[in-house]
Amino acid sequence: MDWELILKVYPYFLEAAWVTIQLSVLTVALGLVCGALGAAARLSRFALLRFLGAAYVSVIRGTPALIQLFLLYFGGPQIGIQLDAFEAGVIGLGINIGAYMTETMRGAIISVDRGQGEAARTLGLSQFQAFRKVVLPQALRLMIRPLGVNINAQIKGTALVAAISVVELTYTAQRYIGSTYKPFEMFMLSGLLYMAIIYATGKGITYLDSRVRLQ
Amino acid sequence: MTDPQHFVEIRHAQKSYGKFEVLKDISLTVERGQIVAIIGPSGSGKSTLLRAINDLDPLTGGEIWLDGVQVNKKLPHRQYEKHINAMRQHVGMVFQHFNLFPHLTVRENVTMAPKLLKGISEDEANKLAEEQLNHVGMIERIDYYPSQLSGGQKQRVAIARALAMRPKLMLFDEATSALDPELVEEVNQVMKTLAEEHMTMIIVTHEMDFAASVCDRVLFMDQGVVVEEGPPEKVFRNPDQERTREFLRKHLEGAK
Numbered sequence: 001m002d003w004e005l006i007l008k009v010y011p012y013f014l015e016a017a018w019v020t021i022q023l024s025v026l027t028v029a030l031g032l033v034c035g036a037l038g039a040a041a042r043l044s045r046f047a048l049l050r051f052l053g054a055a056y057v058s059v060i061r062g063t064p065a066l067i068q069l070f071l072l073y074f075g076g077p078q079i080g081i082q083l084d085a086f087e088a089g090v091i092g093l094g095i096n097i098g099a100y101m102t103e104t105m106r107g108a109i110i111s112v113d114r115g116q117g118e119a120a121r122t123l124g125l126s127q128f129q130a131f132r133k134v135v136l137p138q139a140l141r142l143m144i145r146p147l148g149v150n151i152n153a154q155i156k157g158t159a160l161v162a163a164i165s166v167v168e169l170t171y172t173a174q175r176y177i178g179s180t181y182k183p184f185e186m187f188m189l190s191g192l193l194y195m196a197i198i199y200a201t202g203k204g205i206t207y208l209d210s211r212v213r214l215q
Numbered sequence: 216m217t218d219p220q221h222f223v224e225i226r227h228a229q230k231s232y233g234k235f236e237v238l239k240d241i242s243l244t245v246e247r248g249q250i251v252a253i254i255g256p257s258g259s260g261k262s263t264l265l266r267a268i269n270d271l272d273p274l275t276g277g278e279i280w281l282d283g284v285q286v287n288k289k290l291p292h293r294q295y296e297k298h299i300n301a302m303r304q305h306v307g308m309v310f311q312h313f314n315l316f317p318h319l320t321v322r323e324n325v326t327m328a329p330k331l332l333k334g335i336s337e338d339e340a341n342k343l344a345e346e347q348l349n350h351v352g353m354i355e356r357i358d359y360y361p362s363q364l365s366g367g368q369k370q371r372v373a374i375a376r377a378l379a380m381r382p383k384l385m386l387f388d389e390a391t392s393a394l395d396p397e398l399v400e401e402v403n404q405v406m407k408t409l410a411e412e413h414m415t416m417i418i419v420t421h422e423m424d425f426a427a428s429v430c431d432r433v434l435f436m437d438q439g440v441v442v443e444e445g446p447p448e449k450v451f452r453n454p455d456q457e458r459t460r461e462f463l464r465k466h467l468e469g470a471k
């Protein structure tokens with residue numbers, strides 16, 4: 001283990017970790033928005049929206065995220081979408097994780113007992129009121145842990161944007177290997193930093209989940 | 216169609232799931248203050264009929280009238296939603312599995328709908344909760360969560376929640392079937408109190424003794440039709456129909 005080298009390069013890795021964190025936060029935020037819209041569409045009263053929601057999920061989950069990313073970044077300009085690598089990474093991966101989050105959210109909503117919505121409707125609440133006041137608060141509690149699984153996958157998934165040269169943890173490791181020929185040290189370093197990010201996020205999710213547990 | 220003469224009027228109710236006819240031309244009237252029990256074997260359509268009254272399971276044919284207004288009238292979607300939400304405020308429903316809102320306290324379970332739909336103040340809501348929970352003997356548990364209550368207590372809170380909307384009609388779908396035997400009586404007591412206060416009630420039940428003691432009329436349903444109907448003394452002691460007799464006999468044997 002070349003400690004001297006590690007001490008020399010680690011500040012660059014910390015910078016790269018910060019980019020990975022930004023990518024993670026932004027893709028997860030976009031994913032949550034896409035997931036909420038997707039779940040709403042999949043559970044809609046309108047057949048067209050249900051179809052669009054289902055199509056979104058099956059197209060995204062049925063193709064590699066890397067292909068989606070390449071399509072957006074390299075193929076985009078051909079149809080007039082000009083994005084820099086970071087933007088393409090956020091949008092591509094956000095839309096990607098959104099499909100998985102769609103299914104997570106939909107699953108949580110439909111696993112709330114049907115009798116809950118019925119009891120609310122019986123009291124005279126509208127469909128929307130029953131959803132907001134009774135079904136959603138229970139669904140939110142059910143979806144925190146599975147969304148945590150999606151988020152965990154997404155943090156690791158940001159490594160894909162190395163392929164379009166975003167200078168994040170994975171790309172940085174590869175770059176320094178090129179000049180130092182020390183792949184063991186470099187990959188160890190970025191692996192540890194990924195682990196730290198994932199560990200902290202996991203703690204956050206567990207805390208959130210324990211706060212909202214049903215009595 | 217003639218105007219309704221009765222408080223609740225069900226006219227030729229029909230309900231199918233695909234080819235399967237669950238309710239076949241059922242007619243029924245209930246007067247203000249009357250208590251009607253619906254009995255019958257599993258799958259005979261009792262819940263379906265009850266749930267049609269507040270449109271949880273809309274009919275595929277026939278009409279339901281409540282206090283001079285048709286519940287299932289034909290309206291465009293949005294208008295119908297408005298109409299049915301307003302109708303449901305007048306009809307309380309109690310479920311076999313209570314369906315209390317687990318994320319809300321007992322107080323919040325009772326006050327949520329009145330606060331949301333009638334715009335009452337926090338003070339009024341608290342008074343209402345206390346009044347209704349006193350009524351069902353649950354005032355001590357006002358700040359508990361449903362998971363901290365026994366089945367009988369849950370059901371009493373569920374009744375208070377329904378009563379807080381000040382309904383004109385209460386529907387009970389086997390309110391005591393999910394309870395341990397020793398908890399049944401406390402819920403029956405609450406229902407008896409309501410009976411003494413002349414609440415109009417339609418009660419689906421498997422408890423013949425209870426039905427006999429509180430009801431003005433009993434309806435025996437089988438395979439989607441009303442086989443027999445009359446005062447409890449008649450239907451329980453001296454039914455006209457062979458099917459009724461057989462059901463009661465089997466039920467008695469089952470209870471032993």
Ligand SMILES: Nc1ncnc2c1ncn2[C@@H]1O[C@H](COP(=O)(O)OP(=O)(O)OP(=O)(O)O)[C@@H](O)[C@H]1O
Binds near residue numbers: 232256257261
């Ligand atoms: N959503 C549905 N789709 C198809 N069939 C249904 C549906 N809901 C109810 N049924 C059928 O309708 C019939 C009547 O059901 P219902 O629940 O009204 O019976 P019930 O008299 O309340 O029985 P129980 O005493 O078991 O509660 C049953 O045969 C049931 O299988």
Ligand SMILES: [Mg+2]
Binds near residue numbers: 261262388389
């Ligand atoms: Mg039933």
